[in-house]
Amino acid sequence: MINKLLTLILLIFGLLLAALITHAGDLALMALPFLAYLGLAILQAPSPGRIHLQARRTVEQDAASAVPTFQVNVTVINQGGQAVHLSFADPLQPGMTITSGQLHTLADLPVGQSAALQYTFQAGRARYTWNDLRAVVSDPLGLVETKLNLPAAAQVQVLPELQKFHPFPLKPQHTLPSAGSIPARLGGSGTEFWGVREYHPGDPLRRLDWRRTARHPHQFFTREFEQEQIADIGLVLDGRQKINLGEGENSLFEHTVRAAASLAEVFLRQGNRVSLLIYGRQCVSLFPGYGKAQLNRILHTLSQAVPENGESLDSLQFIPLQTFSSHSLILVLSPLAPDDWHLFPRLRAYGYQVLLVSPDPVDYAWRMLPSDPTTRLAARLTQVERHLEMGKITRLWIPVIDWQVSQPLAPLVRLALGHHNNLHDQ
Amino acid sequence: MPFRRILALIFPLAGLACLVIAFIQVQQWLALAAVILPLLAWLFSARWTYRGLPLAGLLLSIALSGLGLLIGVAPVLMIISAALALAGWDLLLWHYTLPADLPAATLSRLAYSHYRSLALALALGLLAALAGRLLRLQLPFGVLILLVILALFSLERLWHSLGH
Numbered sequence: 001m002i003n004k005l006l007t008l009i010l011l012i013f014g015l016l017l018a019a020l021i022t023h024a025g026d027l028a029l030m031a032l033p034f035l036a037y038l039g040l041a042i043l044q045a046p047s048p049g050r051i052h053l054q055a056r057r058t059v060e061q062d063a064a065s066a067v068p069t070f071q072v073n074v075t076v077i078n079q080g081g082q083a084v085h086l087s088f089a090d091p092l093q094p095g096m097t098i099t100s101g102q103l104h105t106l107a108d109l110p111v112g113q114s115a116a117l118q119y120t121f122q123a124g125r126a127r128y129t130w131n132d133l134r135a136v137v138s139d140p141l142g143l144v145e146t147k148l149n150l151p152a153a154a155q156v157q158v159l160p161e162l163q164k165f166h167p168f169p170l171k172p173q174h175t176l177p178s179a180g181s182i183p184a185r186l187g188g189s190g191t192e193f194w195g196v197r198e199y200h201p202g203d204p205l206r207r208l209d210w211r212r213t214a215r216h217p218h219q220f221f222t223r224e225f226e227q228e229q230i231a232d233i234g235l236v237l238d239g240r241q242k243i244n245l246g247e248g249e250n251s252l253f254e255h256t257v258r259a260a261a262s263l264a265e266v267f268l269r270q271g272n273r274v275s276l277l278i279y280g281r282q283c284v285s286l287f288p289g290y291g292k293a294q295l296n297r298i299l300h301t302l303s304q305a306v307p308e309n310g311e312s313l314d315s316l317q318f319i320p321l322q323t324f325s326s327h328s329l330i331l332v333l334s335p336l337a338p339d340d341w342h343l344f345p346r347l348r349a350y351g352y353q354v355l356l357v358s359p360d361p362v363d364y365a366w367r368m369l370p371s372d373p374t375t376r377l378a379a380r381l382t383q384v385e386r387h388l389e390m391g392k393i394t395r396l397w398i399p400v401i402d403w404q405v406s407q408p409l410a411p412l413v414r415l416a417l418g419h420h421n422n423l424h425d426q
Numbered sequence: 427m428p429f430r431r432i433l434a435l436i437f438p439l440a441g442l443a444c445l446v447i448a449f450i451q452v453q454q455w456l457a458l459a460a461v462i463l464p465l466l467a468w469l470f471s472a473r474w475t476y477r478g479l480p481l482a483g484l485l486l487s488i489a490l491s492g493l494g495l496l497i498g499v500a501p502v503l504m505i506i507s508a509a510l511a512l513a514g515w516d517l518l519l520w521h522y523t524l525p526a527d528l529p530a531a532t533l534s535r536l537a538y539s540h541y542r543s544l545a546l547a548l549a550l551g552l553l554a555a556l557a558g559r560l561l562r563l564q565l566p567f568g569v570l571i572l573l574v575i576l577a578l579f580s581l582e583r584l585w586h587s588l589g590h
Contacts, residue, residue, distance in 0.1 A: 004519060005483060010486065018492060027492060029558045033509035033551025037516070040547040042583055085539065087523070102525045108535045115532070140539040142520065177500040397563070 008038055021129045032284040041143035046144050055133045055150035068158045071100065074117040074133055085142075085299050088117060088135040088150075104121065108140070124249050127259065127304050128156045129136035135422050159299040160261040165410040167270045168417050173353055174327035175229035194226040231272045232288060234324035235260050236318065238334030239280030245361050246306040252364050253307045255405040256333050259357060263294065263331060263413070264298045276301060277323050283312035285323045316340040321350055329353040336362040338385070343390045354394060355416060356400045362386060363404040369426040430521045430537070435472045438464070438483055438514030444507040445490050448499040457493060466510075471518050480518040487511035490565065505555045509548055516544055
């Protein structure tokens with residue numbers, strides 16, 4: 001309302017100046033209603049020292065709604081010594097869609113009374129933080145204002161949507177020496193029969209192979225089972241804006257984030273150790289970890305991932321590989337830009353097992369473009385170029401999933417991992 | 427159209443009626459024709475929410491009132507017209523700031539305090555202006571100095587309030 005005040009002051013001075021120039025006293029008298037208006041506003045404006053407002057905020061999730069929906073309630077209580085004319089508002093944060101209520105309200109608050117601001121919003125994957133409430137206390141005419149930031153903090157995090165995949169049959173080249181579900185090609189304690197060896201002192205008696213022992217007097221034999229261990233898996237999420245298409249909840253990046261979250265969940269559920277690297281304007285990495293705590297960390301990190309461009313990290317080949325432990329299985333989730341394939345020889349040279357999940361940007365864009373001959377030709381050419389790029393990666397014995405995001409991902413990953421396992425078995 | 431908006435339109439239209447009466451009295455047909463401009467500004471501002479329109483209506487109304495004073499039409503009508511334009515401008519801007527789904531109780535409380543303040547300001551202003559026209563005071567120099575100090579104090583207070 002500063003503009004309103006300024007307009008009024010300019011009008012008053014304009015009228016007085018005109019009165020002076022024209023020697024018309026009635027023009028000066030015409031300014032009197034404006035002066036009275038201004039004077040009354042100043043008199044009724046609450047003195048800043050006597051304003052004492054307290055804000056309280058609660059954010060509740062609507063559990064019945066399929067889409068994450070939150071209700072925000074903000075209550076402001078007048079604890080000062082005078083009534084105040086108040087307007088307060090919350091900012092609209094990126095990703096919020098207001099479904100009911102408004103972000104701004106007005107109230108005339110007597111001493112000890114409270115006013116409330118309520119709104120409901122649907123939220124996309126992100127972290128929503130409120131630190132304070134922006135309030136403006138003014139006179140009833142809205143001329144003289146005092147701006148306040150009332151502390152009313154709250155935070156909500158919307159995690160990426162998870163798809164529950166059935167466990168994948170993993171057969172990595174290297175496993176970690178912890179009990180898990182992946183056959184480790186090592187004799188020891190497990191469930192699958194592995195072989196027979198000579199008895200060593202300390203072997204449990206229930207493992208003795210009595211038949212073989214009976215055939216060889218004075219010698220004892222022990223049955224061995226295949227050890228089942230865990231895998232070390234690294235997820236690389238390509239967060240560069242330049243390869244993202246679309247906006248909002250249906251963007252290519254959102255599909256990639258959901259895929260990363262679902263894959264992390266299934267790998268962690270299988271007992272594996274999983275780490276994450278988001279490669280965008282900067283690298284966000286999560287060190288390897290296990291279990292639900294690590295899943296929480298991954299989901300929280302993914303919830304804040306936004307596609308961004310960074311000049312220094314323009315190409316995938318600058319991925320800091322030291323984030324991943326040696327010989328781990330790395331899943332790269334990227335639509336791939338031209339020349340990104342240079343990363344993959346490097347990964348193979350370092351001894352990593354790699355799987356590329358590449359959301360198909362051509363198919364994604366095709367659905368949004370008009371179906372005219374020029375677009376069809378352009379799409380075909382781009383698709384050929386993309387297949388050539390992916391061919392370079394396939395020749396490195398790296399399984400590539402060319403994922404059209406409208407298709408379910410799990411069967412493709414299962415197929416690719418099965419193919420991968422067969423290659424290693426051979 | 428909500429009642430508040432109609433009310434906000436009644437004031438400036440009454441002000442324009444004052445202008446029309448005054449210009450007809452002195453047979454200033456050109457000035458009378460010019461009343462169309464603020465009329466359009468006020469009508470459009472009641473129809474569309476655009477903050478520039480009430481301001482245009484206010485400025486045009488004041489300009490015509492000032493012109494009326496200079497060409498010698500009834501000063502009281504001109505002062506009343508300007509005051510009513512001020513009321514219309516204030517009410518329209520206030521109406522623009524109101525959220526759509528404000529509870530009725532809150533709205534009535536806000537409306538009451540706003541209308542009361544506006545009525546008080548207009549009444550005081552018009553009374554002072556009319557008193558100014560009726561009473562011709564010869565103020566001593568000292569009183570004038572005191573009035574200037576009072577004005578400066580008011581401006582300082584205003585500046586202080588703006589600073590906060």
